Amino acid sequence: TGIGFEGDMTWLKGRSQVSSHQVFDQVRGAGEVIYPNTNAAQATDDANGHVSAWTADGVTLSGSSSNNDLNGDTYTYVAWNWLGANGTATNETGDITSTVSANSTAGFSIVKYTGDDTSGSTVGHGLSETPQMVILKKLTATADWVVYSEIVGATAALSLDEDIVPYTYAAYFNNTAPTASVFSLGDYTGVNASSNDYVAYCFHSVEGYSKIGSYVGNSNADGPFIYTGFKPAYVLVKRINDTRKWAINDNARNTYNVEDNTLMPNTSEAENTTQIYNDFVSNGFKSRLSSQTGNNSSGTYLYMAFAESPFKYANAR
Numbered sequence: 001t002g003i004g005f006e007g008d009m010t011w012l013k014g015r016s017q018v019s020s021h022q023v024f025d026q027v028r029g030a031g032e033v034i035y036p037n038t039n040a041a042q043a044t045d046d047a048n049g050h051v052s053a054w055t056a057d058g059v060t061l062s063g064s065s066s067n068n069d070l071n072g073d074t075y076t077y078v079a080w081n082w083l084g085a086n087g088t089a090t091n092e093t094g095d096i097t098s099t100v101s102a103n104s105t106a107g108f109s110i111v112k113y114t115g116d117d118t119s120g121s122t123v124g125h126g127l128s129e130t131p132q133m134v135i136l137k138k139l140t141a142t143a144d145w146v147v148y149s150e151i152v153g154a155t156a157a158l159s160l161d162e163d164i165v166p167y168t169y170a171a172y173f174n175n176t177a178p179t180a181s182v183f184s185l186g187d188y189t190g191v192n193a194s195s196n197d198y199v200a201y202c203f204h205s206v207e208g209y210s211k212i213g214s215y216v217g218n219s220n221a222d223g224p225f226i227y228t229g230f231k232p233a234y235v236l237v238k239r240i241n242d243t244r245k246w247a248i249n250d251n252a253r254n255t256y257n258v259e260d261n262t263l264m265p266n267t268s269e270a271e272n273t274t275q276i277y278n279d280f281v282s283n284g285f286k287s288r289l290s291s292q293t294g295n296n297s298s299g300t301y302l303y304m305a306f307a308e309s310p311f312k313y314a315n316a317r
Contacts, residue, residue: 001055001057001058002057002058003057003058003059003079003081004057005056005057005081005083006054006055006056006057006083006086007026007054007059007081007082007083008025008026008027008054008082008083008084008085008086008101008103008110009023009024009025009026009081009082009084009108009110009201010023010024010025010051010054010059010079010080010081011023011024011036011079011080011081012024012051012070012077012078012079013077013078013263014068014069014070014072014075014076014077014270015075015076015077015078015253015261015263015270015271016075016076016270016271017068017072017075017270018268018269018270019067019068019069019070019268020035020037020038020069020268021035021036021037021263021265021268022034022035022046022049022050022051022069022070023035023036024050024051024059025084025101025110025199025201026054026084026086026088026101026110027084027088027099027100027101027110027111027112027199028042028112028139028199030050030051030052030053030054031044031045031046031050031051031052031062032044032139033046033050033051034137034139034199035161036145036160036161036265036266037161037264037265037266037267037268038161039142039143039144039145039161040142041138041139041140041141041142041143042137042139042140042197045062045063046063046069047063047064048063048064048067048069048070049061049062049063049064049069049070049071050062050063050070059079078250078252078253078263080234080248080250082103082106082108083103083106083108084101084102084103084108084109084110085100085101085102085103086101087101088100088101089101089102089126091111091123091124091125091126092124093122093124093181093182094121094122094123094124094181094182095116095118095120095121095122095123096113096114096115096116096121096122096123096185097113097124098111098112098113098123098124098125098126099111099112099113100112100124100125100126101126102125102126102127104126104127104128104129105206106206106209106210107127107129107203107204107205107206107209107210108127108201108202108203109125109126109127109131109201109202110199110200110201110202111123111124111125111126111199111200111201111202112197112198112199112200113197113198113200114195114196114197114198115185115191115192115193115194115195115196115197115198116192116194117187117192117193117194118185118187118192119170119171119174119185119186119187120174120176120184120185120186121184121185121192122182122183122184122185123182123183123185123200124181124182125178125181125182125183125200125202126202127180127202127204128180129180129204130177130178130179130180130204131148131178131183131202131203131204132149132150132203132204132205132212133147133148133149133150133202133203133204133212133304134147134148134178134183134200134201134202134203135147135148135160135200135201136148136190136191136198136199136200137160137198137199137200138189138190138191138193138196138197138198139196139197139198139199140196140197141189141193141196143189143190144159144161144162144190145159145160145161146158146159146172146188146190146191147159147160148172148173148178148183149212149240149302150177150212151213151214151240151300151302152166152240152302153177154172154173154174154175154176154177154178154184155168155170155173155175156168156169156172157169157172157173158238158240158302159266160246160265160266161265161266162266163243163244163245163246163266164243165240165241165242165243166240169186169188170186171186171187171188171191172185172186172188172190172191173185173186173191174186178202183200183202203304207229208229208230208307208310209230209306209307209310210304210305210306210307210310211228211229211230211303211304211305212302212303212304212305213226213228213302213303214240214300214301214302214303215300215301215303216298216299216300216301217239217287217298217299217300217301218298219298221288223286223287223288224286224287225281225284225285225286226284226285226286226287226303226305227283227284228283228284228285228305228307229283229284230283230284230305230307230308230309230310231280231281231282231283231307231308231309232251232280232284232285232305232306232307232308233250233251233252233280233306233307233308234248234249234250234251234305234306235248235249235250235259235278235280235285235303235304235305236248236265236303236304236305237249237276237301237302237303238301238302238303239299239300239301239302240299240300240301240302241299241300242299244299245264245265245266245267245275246264246265246266247262247263247264247265247275247276248262248263248264248265249261249262249276249278249280251280251308253271257278257279257280257281258277258278258279258288259276259277259278259279259280259285260273260274260276260277260278261273262275262276280308284305285305
């Protein structure tokens with residue numbers, strides 16, 4: 001409990017032990033889990049732990065704690081939660097009909113669709129602005145996660161379960177950027193195989209609430225300052241011109257600077273305290289690590305940040 005709203009997407013990870021990241025959402029349904037650090041197909045009611053229901057202020061966890069994935073005695077965990085529409089709608093805007101839970105005010109939607117194996121097919125995402133990031137996963141079979149980002153462009157993609165550089169391939173997004181109503185697909189089996197099901201998490205920046213962008217590292221302990229317009233509660237980072245891991249910092253695991261408790265979405269590793277050092281400040285974040293293994297070596301980084309106190313779009317109590 002204590003989330004503050006009924007979430008539509010919940011991402012869980014064990015902090016103190018090796019365990020898979022687990023993502024659940026209300027569009028796919030309770031118990032349906034996908035794992036950001038693997039290319040595995042969707043599992044149902046994972047016996048090692050799963051979200052069996054959402055409540056008005058949290059989630060209900062079910063399943064055995066024998067391997068400590070979600071509810072092991074004395075182990076520590078983190079849950080990141082996003083609010084959608086608390087309901088679904090059928091979206092027929094694109095060539096492929098989708099089921100969507102969209103929070104257009106917050107720039108976030110969950111999209112489920114069935115592929116048609118046709119290059120150039122489009123899918124309605126339910127937002128009122130163009131997504132800057134779309135995170136896709138095939139549900140019905142093994143396939144890597146595919147990530148569209150505005151900074152990389154539509155001719156290539158990153159993979160959430162790998163630390164690779166962007167891979168250029170027209171069959172991901174048909175070399176076509178999303179619009180304010182749809183995103184485009186190629187015929188790659190990981191995004192658009194006939195009769196296979198997929199989920200897409202779509203995001204765009206919202207002033208005072210979220211920011212998706214990029215920065216360049218300087219290999220210095222006095223790292224770059226990245227302006228977001230708010231004090232972050234959550235920052236996701238990935239270097240895009242080198243094989244560096246994805247990394248997440250948040251203000252729940254670090255309640256004061258430096259933000260050095262880091263989880264890596266593309267691995268099952270326990271929390272790391274040596275690779276990422278950030279200060280969360282009133283209007284952005286600042287890298288404090290000169291190490292070539294962290295988030296401030298000389299290179300370009302993609303980031304997605306969410307605000308600690310987004311007053312303009314706060315949920316009423």
